[in-house]
Amino acid sequence: MLQSIRDRSRSWGAKIIVGAVVVTMALFGVESLVGLFGGGGDEIAKVNGEPITRQELELEVQRAIRSGQVPPEQERALRAQMLDQLITDRLLTQYAAEGGLHLSEEQLDQIIVSLPEFQDQQGRFDSELFRNRLASAGYTPVAFRDELRVDMKRQQLQQGLAFSDFTLPSEQERLAALQRQTRSFRYATLSAELVEGRVDVTQAALEEYYAANADNYRRPEQVRLEYVIIDRQEMAEAVEVEESALREAWQERTADADRRIAHIMVTVGGERSRDEAEAELEAVRRRLDEGESFSELAAELSDDTVSAEQGGDLGVISRGFFGDSFDEAAFSLDEGDVSGIVETDNGLHLLTVTGLERQPFEAVRDELRRELALSRVSSEFNQRVQRLIDESFAADDLQSVADDIGLELQASDWVTRDVGQGVLSEPGVMSEAFSADVLEEGFNSEVIELDNDRRLVLRVAEHREATTLPLDEVRDQVEASVAANLRREALMELGGVRLDALRAGDDQGLDWQRAEGVSRQETQGLSRSVVDAVFRLPAPEGDAPVYGRAADRDRVVLIALERVEEGEFDPQVEQFVASMAERLRAQAAIQGLLDDLRGKAEIGR
Numbered sequence: 001m002l003q004s005i006r007d008r009s010r011s012w013g014a015k016i017i018v019g020a021v022v023v024t025m026a027l028f029g030v031e032s033l034v035g036l037f038g039g040g041g042d043e044i045a046k047v048n049g050e051p052i053t054r055q056e057l058e059l060e061v062q063r064a065i066r067s068g069q070v071p072p073e074q075e076r077a078l079r080a081q082m083l084d085q086l087i088t089d090r091l092l093t094q095y096a097a098e099g100g101l102h103l104s105e106e107q108l109d110q111i112i113v114s115l116p117e118f119q120d121q122q123g124r125f126d127s128e129l130f131r132n133r134l135a136s137a138g139y140t141p142v143a144f145r146d147e148l149r150v151d152m153k154r155q156q157l158q159q160g161l162a163f164s165d166f167t168l169p170s171e172q173e174r175l176a177a178l179q180r181q182t183r184s185f186r187y188a189t190l191s192a193e194l195v196e197g198r199v200d201v202t203q204a205a206l207e208e209y210y211a212a213n214a215d216n217y218r219r220p221e222q223v224r225l226e227y228v229i230i231d232r233q234e235m236a237e238a239v240e241v242e243e244s245a246l247r248e249a250w251q252e253r254t255a256d257a258d259r260r261i262a263h264i265m266v267t268v269g270g271e272r273s274r275d276e277a278e279a280e281l282e283a284v285r286r287r288l289d290e291g292e293s294f295s296e297l298a299a300e301l302s303d304d305t306v307s308a309e310q311g312g313d314l315g316v317i318s319r320g321f322f323g324d325s326f327d328e329a330a331f332s333l334d335e336g337d338v339s340g341i342v343e344t345d346n347g348l349h350l351l352t353v354t355g356l357e358r359q360p361f362e363a364v365r366d367e368l369r370r371e372l373a374l375s376r377v378s379s380e381f382n383q384r385v386q387r388l389i390d391e392s393f394a395a396d397d398l399q400s401v402a403d404d405i406g407l408e409l410q411a412s413d414w415v416t417r418d419v420g421q422g423v424l425s426e427p428g429v430m431s432e433a434f435s436a437d438v439l440e441e442g443f444n445s446e447v448i449e450l451d452n453d454r455r456l457v458l459r460v461a462e463h464r465e466a467t468t469l470p471l472d473e474v475r476d477q478v479e480a481s482v483a484a485n486l487r488r489e490a491l492m493e494l495g496g497v498r499l500d501a502l503r504a505g506d507d508q509g510l511d512w513q514r515a516e517g518v519s520r521q522e523t524q525g526l527s528r529s530v531v532d533a534v535f536r537l538p539a540p541e542g543d544a545p546v547y548g549r550a551a552d553r554d555r556v557v558l559i560a561l562e563r564v565e566e567g568e569f570d571p572q573v574e575q576f577v578a579s580m581a582e583r584l585r586a587q588a589a590i591q592g593l594l595d596d597l598r599g600k601a602e603i604g605r
Contacts, residue, residue, distance in 0.1 A: 042446075044428035045083060046604040047090040054428060054449065057083055061451075079451075083427045083605075089154065091597040096153040103152050108145055111152065158590050180567035182517045183534050185545075186560040187526075188510035189552075190498070195490035201482050209482045210471050217474045221466040222414040225433055226398050227458035228407040229423065229450075230388060232381045236373035249368045250361050256319055257358035261330050262312035264297060265304040267347040277348045281341050284350060288338055294352050303347065316357060326351075374453075385447065385455050392444045392457045401444075401457070411461065418605075424458075426450050431605050433458055488551065495549045495556035502547045502558070510558065519567065530557050539564040 045052040060082050112118065113125040117133060120126040134144050210217070264284055266277040284297055295311025302308040319327050322344065329339040330351050339351040384405055391401045402409040412421055420430045429448060437443045439460055448456045471478065501508055518524055523531045533550035537559065540546045545560040 079427045092154045096157045101153045182519045182565045182567045184516045184563040186512040188558045190556045192554045198490045199486045218468045220416045223460045224462040225412040226461045228402045230455045232453035235377040239373040241372045254358035260355035261314045264302045264350045267303045491556045537561045
């Protein structure tokens with residue numbers, strides 16, 4: 001939500017609103033939201049019987065993009081993450097409601113008036129600013145209060161869990177000592193080649209492993225899909241946009257760009273009448289037409305002596321600096337143009353633009369081409385979508401629909417309820433593919449809104465039930481797993497024999513490598529499994545090393561721990577460790593709750 005809320009909350013809604021509220025209504029207003037998402041209220045998920053609609057998801061996605069926190073090109077990838085967050089938020093909201101968490105109207109008022117985004121320059125709450133910024137983000141005050149209330153309840157719940165767990169000072173000291181500890185040791189690697197001849201994969205071993213791990217070879221229910229997509233951006237790519245149209249669009253976009261203005265002013269009154277002042281400026285215009293310099297004439301003739309010393313320069317201005325008549329003239333000029341006579345309370349002026357603070361045409365050329373191309377295909381896009389709706393509803397196939405509308409019929413490989421491919425992985429698509437109408441009745445799906453620019457219709461081309469694949473079909477996979485297990489077991493056995501010999505004083509002629517002062521953080525390029533094994537060993541007593549071993553992927557590493565040292569005391573590291581311990585315990589408590597809620601919840605997508 002707003003910054004102070006965002007710092008305390010995990011919800012996407014809270015993170016995004018602060019960016020969204022500063023976007024102008026021209027970019028993102030209530031009407032544009034309704035137009036963008038209208039008709040998209042179908043359910044894409046259910047959490048304990050409570051629906052999450054496509055409209056809710058699209059609203060959060062668009063707020064994320066409009067806030068500037070998510071690049072537009074990541075829009076499609078964002079949807080799955082946003083849906084998962086909406087499910088999490090819904091679970092927390094339901095749990096908070098069951099627990100009777102409460103937030104009074106007075107507490108909400110206090111939070112709102114304290115937010116700097118709604119305060120004027122004196123730090124006071126500004127009701128007009130409040131309404132305007134909410135409207136710019138597509139919120140009414142009531143809707144904002146409702147979302148704020150829900151968000152704050154989730155925060156109460158999470159903060160309560162976080163603060164209910166703590167570490168004792170003695171625990172923190174012990175943890176810090178362990179954290180800064182370093183260990184020096186030797187290590188030698190035993191590779192799988194040492195036991196290659198000992199591995200014999202028998203039929204009995206295959207059958208035993210397959211029977212014990214049959215679930216790993218279970219093929220879920222699957223479908224092959226046919227589908228068609230209407231993509232507005234793809235249509236726009238084929239549109240030719242004239243250079244003149246691009247230039248015109250650029251001019252329109254930059255018409256209100258801030259600009260550096262210079263002027264020549266002649267005052268009216270006293271000994272000079274308005275007609276005389278106008279005549280003087282007309283004479284100045286003729287001299288300009290003859291090629292004289294504007295800045296030199298300003299220095300010579302302008303009654304604004306301050307700006308005259310700078311060649312008439314008034315600096316960079318935005319609309320509203322000098323009044324309507326001044327703005328109308330200044331913002332109608334291109335760089336180097338000279339205005340007609342402009343009258344203000346101070347006198348009569350000639351204006352010129354000496355610089356424009358706008359993006360160069362070439363920098364925005366591609367963006368302008370996309371915008372113009374999209375606008376030109378919008379009507380055709382809507383017509384084709386309507387035809388897709390009409391024709392796919394009654395058609396017995398999709399090929400004829402694709403041919404009539406000029407679309408490519410696409411086909412998927414086998415996909416499951418939870419895992420689609422490409423566009424089929426987007427929220428709501430697979431739930432539609434496995435719906436009763438599509439899967440059991442064999443109908444074409446309804447038109448699915450993937451986003452503002454894409455519409456999809458699918459049908460099931462082929463269906464197969466969930467089954468456990470027979471051993472013969474997965475023999476190669478099973479054999480590879482059994483062989484790998486046998487090699488690991490043989491290598492660990494060999495490692496055990498070598499370890500016993502080392503403890504008995506036989507150096508085994510191993511190729512030892514040395515590692516000095518390894519810490520839990522500074523692993524010096526060693527694998528995490530080896531470092532973890534080193535730090536699990538007891539400290540050596542006297543000069544005799546302590547031996548151990550670690551399984552590291554397809555090899556075994558023998559370890560000879562020689563020294564354990566305390567490491568250097570660093571107050572910042574100590575504080576960081578204590579803080580991290582508290583944070584991890586709090587996160588574990590919150591994650592534990594979420595895992596429990598998800599495990600008990602009825603979640604359908």
